[in-house]
Amino acid sequence: MGSESEEGRSAEEGVILGVDGGTTSTVCVCLPLLPFSDHRQLPDPIPVLGRAAAGCSNHNSVGETAARETLEQVINEALSRAGKNLSAVLAICLGVSGVNHPSDQERVLNWIRNIFPRNVKIYVQNDAVVALASGTMGRLHGCVLIAGTGCIAYGFTEDGKEARSAGAGPVLGDWGSGYGIASRALTAVMKAHDGRGPATMLTNCILQSLGLSSPDEIIGWTYADSSWARIAALVPVVVSCAEAGDQIADEILSNAVRELALSVKAVVQRLHLAGEDEKGTFPIVMVGGVLEANKRWDIGNEVTNLILKAFPGACPIRPKVEPAIGAALFAWSTIMQEMEGNGHR
Amino acid sequence: MGSESEEGRSAEEGVILGVDGGTTSTVCVCLPLLPFSDHRQLPDPIPVLGRAAAGCSNHNSVGETAARETLEQVINEALSRAGKNLSAVLAICLGVSGVNHPSDQERVLNWIRNIFPRNVKIYVQNDAVVALASGTMGRLHGCVLIAGTGCIAYGFTEDGKEARSAGAGPVLGDWGSGYGIASRALTAVMKAHDGRGPATMLTNCILQSLGLSSPDEIIGWTYADSSWARIAALVPVVVSCAEAGDQIADEILSNAVRELALSVKAVVQRLHLAGEDEKGTFPIVMVGGVLEANKRWDIGNEVTNLILKAFPGACPIRPKVEPAIGAALFAWSTIMQEMEGNGHR
Numbered sequence: 001m002g003s004e005s006e007e008g009r010s011a012e013e014g015v016i017l018g019v020d021g022g023t024t025s026t027v028c029v030c031l032p033l034l035p036f037s038d039h040r041q042l043p044d045p046i047p048v049l050g051r052a053a054a055g056c057s058n059h060n061s062v063g064e065t066a067a068r069e070t071l072e073q074v075i076n077e078a079l080s081r082a083g084k085n086l087s088a089v090l091a092i093c094l095g096v097s098g099v100n101h102p103s104d105q106e107r108v109l110n111w112i113r114n115i116f117p118r119n120v121k122i123y124v125q126n127d128a129v130v131a132l133a134s135g136t137m138g139r140l141h142g143c144v145l146i147a148g149t150g151c152i153a154y155g156f157t158e159d160g161k162e163a164r165s166a167g168a169g170p171v172l173g174d175w176g177s178g179y180g181i182a183s184r185a186l187t188a189v190m191k192a193h194d195g196r197g198p199a200t201m202l203t204n205c206i207l208q209s210l211g212l213s214s215p216d217e218i219i220g221w222t223y224a225d226s227s228w229a230r231i232a233a234l235v236p237v238v239v240s241c242a243e244a245g246d247q248i249a250d251e252i253l254s255n256a257v258r259e260l261a262l263s264v265k266a267v268v269q270r271l272h273l274a275g276e277d278e279k280g281t282f283p284i285v286m287v288g289g290v291l292e293a294n295k296r297w298d299i300g301n302e303v304t305n306l307i308l309k310a311f312p313g314a315c316p317i318r319p320k321v322e323p324a325i326g327a328a329l330f331a332w333s334t335i336m337q338e339m340e341g342n343g344h345r
Numbered sequence: 346m347g348s349e350s351e352e353g354r355s356a357e358e359g360v361i362l363g364v365d366g367g368t369t370s371t372v373c374v375c376l377p378l379l380p381f382s383d384h385r386q387l388p389d390p391i392p393v394l395g396r397a398a399a400g401c402s403n404h405n406s407v408g409e410t411a412a413r414e415t416l417e418q419v420i421n422e423a424l425s426r427a428g429k430n431l432s433a434v435l436a437i438c439l440g441v442s443g444v445n446h447p448s449d450q451e452r453v454l455n456w457i458r459n460i461f462p463r464n465v466k467i468y469v470q471n472d473a474v475v476a477l478a479s480g481t482m483g484r485l486h487g488c489v490l491i492a493g494t495g496c497i498a499y500g501f502t503e504d505g506k507e508a509r510s511a512g513a514g515p516v517l518g519d520w521g522s523g524y525g526i527a528s529r530a531l532t533a534v535m536k537a538h539d540g541r542g543p544a545t546m547l548t549n550c551i552l553q554s555l556g557l558s559s560p561d562e563i564i565g566w567t568y569a570d571s572s573w574a575r576i577a578a579l580v581p582v583v584v585s586c587a588e589a590g591d592q593i594a595d596e597i598l599s600n601a602v603r604e605l606a607l608s609v610k611a612v613v614q615r616l617h618l619a620g621e622d623e624k625g626t627f628p629i630v631m632v633g634g635v636l637e638a639n640k641r642w643d644i645g646n647e648v649t650n651l652i653l654k655a656f657p658g659a660c661p662i663r664p665k666v667e668p669a670i671g672a673a674l675f676a677w678s679t680i681m682q683e684m685e686g687n688g689h690r
Contacts, residue, residue, distance in 0.1 A: 060568045101561060165539040171567045171576065173532025187518025194510040195611030216446060222516045223405040226571075231516065266540030 015049060015084050016335075017075060017092035018328025021057035021067075022127055024149055024229045027324040028052050028074035030082040033090055034332055039137035046325055050082030058097045059107075060169075061228075068111045071096075075115065091121035093331035095130025095323060097150070121335055127323065128154035128167065134326025135285030135317040138333035142283030142315075143267050145303065147260055147290035149232040151177035155267035163270045165263040170228060176259035178232030178290050184252045185238045186222070186231070189215050192248075200248040201241045209237050235290060242297045250297075256290070257299055261306035274311040281313040287323065360394060360429050361680075362420060362437035363673025366402035366412075367472055369494055369574045372669040373397050373419035375427040378435055379677055384482035391670055395427030403442045404452075405514075406573075413456045416441075420460065436466035438676035440475030440668060442495070466680055472668065473499035473512065479664040479671025480630030483678035487628030487660075488612050490648065492605055492635035494577040496522035500612035508615040510608040515573060521604035523577030523635050529597045530583045531567065531576070534560050537593075545593035546586045554582050580635060587642045595642075601635070602644060606651035619656040626658040632668065 019028045030050040036042060052074045059067040071094065079085060096108055105124045112122055132144035132154060143155040151174050152167025166174050174180050189206055191197030193215035203215065210221055222231070241249035264284065268274055273282040284307060291300035304316045319326065364373045375395040381387060397419045404412040416439065424430060441453055453469045461467065477489035477499060488500035496519050497512025511519050519525050534551055536542030538560035548560065555566060567576070586594035609629065613619055618627040629652060636645035649661045664671065 101565070163539070165541055166535075168535050168564045169567060171528050171531065172535045172564065173529070183516050184518070186516065190511075190513050190517045194508070194608075195615050196510055196607050219513045219517065220446070222514060262541050263539075270540050 013088060014090040015079075015082060015088050016328045016331050017078065017089055018130065018324045018326065018331060019071065019074065019092065019094040019096070020127060020130055020323035020327055021071065021094060021096040022148065022323075024056060026054045026057040026070050026074050027322065028078035029322075029324040029328055030078045030084060031325070031328045031332070036336075039139050039329070039333060042137055042329075044320075046321055046329070048325070049084065050078045050080070051324070052077030052081060056229075064107075071108075071111065072115060086116060089116055089120050091123070091331040091335045092116070093123040093125060093130065093327040093334075095125050095127040095327045095330075097127040099124060099126045121331065121338075123331055123334060125327070125330065126152075126154065126164075126167075128152045128164065129156075130327035130330055131287045131319070131323045132156065132285050132326070133330040133333075134287070134319040134321050134323045136283055138326070138329030140330070142285065143264055143271075143273060144285040144287065145260060145264050145291070146288045147176055147178065147256075147299070147303075148288035149178050149229045150174055151180070151260060151263065151288070151290070153260075153263040153267045155271045155273055157271050157273065161271055163267045165266040166259075174259075176256045176263065176290075178235045178288075179228045180259070181238055181252055181256045181290065182231045182234035184255070185234060185241075185249065186218060188248045188252065189218065198248065201244060201246040202238065202249055205237050205241050206234060209234065232289075239295050239297050239299070243295060253297060253299060254302075257302040257306065260290075260299075260303045261310075264303075264307050265310055268311055268314075274313055278311055279313050281315055282311075283317050284314045285317045285319060287319055292318070358433060359435040360424075360427060360433050361673045361676050362423065362434055363475065363669045363671065363676060364416065364419065364437065364439040364441075365472060365475055365668035365672055366416065366439060366441040367493065367668075369401060371399045371402040371415050371419050372667065373423035374667075374669040374673055375423045375429060376670070376673045376677070381681075384484050384674070384678060387482055387674075389665075391666055391674070393670070394429065395423045395425070396669070397422030397426060401574075409452075416453075416456065417460060431461060434461055434465050436468070436676040436680045437461070438468040438470060438475065438672040438679075440470050440472040440672045440675075442472040444469060444471045466676065466683075468676055468679060470672070470675065471497075471499065471509075471512075473497045473509065474501075475672035475675055476632045476664070476668045477501065477630050477671070478675040478678075479632065479666050479668045480662040481628055483671070483674030485675070487630065488609055488616075488618060489630040489632065490605060490609050490636070491633045492521055492523065492601075492644070492648075493633035494523050494574045495519055496525070496605060496608065496633070496635070498605075498608035498612045500616045500618055502616050502618065506616055508612050510611040511604075519604075521601045521608065521635075523580045523633075524573045525604070526583055526597055526601045526635065527576045527579035529600070530579060530586075530594065531563060533593045533597065534563065543593065546589060546591040547583065547594055550582050550586050551579060554579065577634075584640050584642050584644070588640060598642060598644060599647075602647040602651065605636075605644075605648045606655070609648075609652050610655055613656055613659075619658055623656055624658050626660055627656075628662050629659045630662045630664060632664055637663070 014033045016031045054074045057067045057070040108124045140156040145153045153165040189203045274280045361376045402412045402415040450469045485501040498510040534548045619625045
């Protein structure tokens with residue numbers, strides 16, 4: 001509960017951190033405290049004082065110690081590039097992949113709490129939440145669909161209810177994910193090879209892309225490194241084959257499109273985001289490599305079409321800022337709301 | 346090239362080892378050298394001098410060092426229980442899961458070669474080959490379908506041609522395997538939970554079986570331990586739900602049945618095991634927990650029916666001996682053939 005003048009100083013010199021902790025990479029950005037309370041007044045582009053990137057911080061993939069070290073590293077680097085130190089931080093939001101449960105949230109909070117002075121506001125969110133905020137400029141309303149290595153749909157109502165769909169990893173059937181698409185393509189190659197399925201262009205294209213000479217070698221290749229991102233990196237090959245007219249590749253992509261649209265529908269219906277008549281407007285933020293390919297066979301576009309068929313009032317948004325900025329904007333908008341609640345503005 | 350009397354001594358006192366190295370367990374048996382050259386003359390039951398069991402020896406799952414140590418351990422234990430030592434061994438056949446390539450075979454040979462005296466015959470085979478031998482009493486002819494944690498179909502013609510289908514692991518779509526069945530059941534639970542799919546009995550039955558209280562907890566459960574066998578252990582729950590009339594569970598099992606029959610068909614057609622008219626007779630050996638459940642919803646029976654529909658001359662065999670004995674019988678029948686070739690019998 002500082003005085004008006006203290007708040008004024010903080011607003012001038014203080015910074016907001018946003019962290020995006022995905023399965024493939026972790027990014028931290030450092031923003032000035034933007035002196036606006038309405039996201040429609042935000043400057044374009046958003047000023048970024050410092051930015052740093054590192055590898056995976058999903059504790060499910062790399063373990064807790066490595067995940068924590070990666071988070072600390074990007075935070076310190078982003079601050080140092082902004083010419084700031086930890087005492088300048090007013091608030092931080094971490095969007096961390098693999099945070100599915102209050103106990104996960106608590107664990108990440110415990111990692112981070114000791115790094116910062118006591119009065120710093122710390123928010124820990126699923127990476128999907130900050131992806132949504134990157135499309136809505138910090139406002140938690142609507143639905144976000146992420147399809148990169150993994151996939152998830154996440155939604156929020158204006159009165160704070162939330163729901164998610166998919167995002168449970170490959171064992172639990174995230175078939176619209178980059179991993180899901182690529183793993184089905186590899187399966188199609190194995191099936192064509194051993195006589196269980198029809199011939200497909202995927203065989204030559206995938207073998208060439210992996211530098212292998214026979215489908216038998218794919219078995220060893222998949223066992224050599226179980227990283228999901230390594231498998232998911234084959235998605236562009238599948239898209240190329242589908243564009244060249246390969247029916248198997250086309251079916252794999254069409255199936256992924258249906259799965260992704262289904263996960264959005266499940267969230268929208270559970271939260272009644274489109275109202276009772278399913279025609280109301282709501283933002284649907286689309287992010288991730290699978291949706292951003294922007295090729296002739298455009299997965300993102302096909303998913304959008306299916307969503308609009310079900311919910312004609314959906315407003316598709318491709319974010320102009322990266323998820324880490326979404327995280328910072330979420331922290332910004334949350335502390336602004338709290339300041340308003342405290343009667344400071 | 347020993348004299349007749351040396352061969353006679355060996356035949357009396359020498360032993361044959363058979364090893365079955367599966368994903369879940371590794372078994373070694375020690376048999377006397379059976380003095381028959383025709384598998385139809387084999388005694389019933391097959392005499393076993395010693396037997397030992399240990400954990401996984403799939404180098405893809407546990408790494409090379411652990412796999413080798415496990416193999417050495419079961420070999421030494423089985424010999425010790427038979428009251429024999431390494432110098433009594435005439436031949437050994439190792440059926441090792443994960444041996445898909447001549448280079449894999451060579452690697453296992455190199456592990457094992459130094460354990461034994463130089464004149465010991467060592468055969469390294471895919472675990473599917475020894476499973477076939479367990480149904481055909483050592484003879485390599487016909488097709489074997491294994492469906493346990495993983496699945497594979499493997500076939501041999503009488504003139505030594507071979508072919509395989511599936512058996513490439515979960516990333517590459519072994520959907521008829523125990524892992525495949527259970528992973529689809531878990532996916533169905535997640536889909537019912539987040540609104541992407543219909544309600545299913547699998548939800549309560551699987552949660553109860555795992556001691557969890559909500560489907561959200563399944564995500565952490567699958568990440569906690571990536572062992573395929575742990576996932577595959579849920580197959581009996583899926584079978585129970587299908588027997589109780591759950592349509593989702595029923596569809597999952599029916600899909601697995603189609604996948605398993607398809608992998609057999611692919612092998613039989615590539616090798617022309619059923620002749621040009623697809624009506625010729627050939628053995629089809631069926632092994633593994635998924636096929637042996639022997640419940641009302643009998644996966645093995647359904648697969649057999651589909652195979653017989655395609656190939657009415659197929660002769661389904663459920664082996665009476667375990668795969669390790671199949672490995673020993675393969676070694677026995679191979680050295681017998683070599684002795685015949687050398688003019689010793």
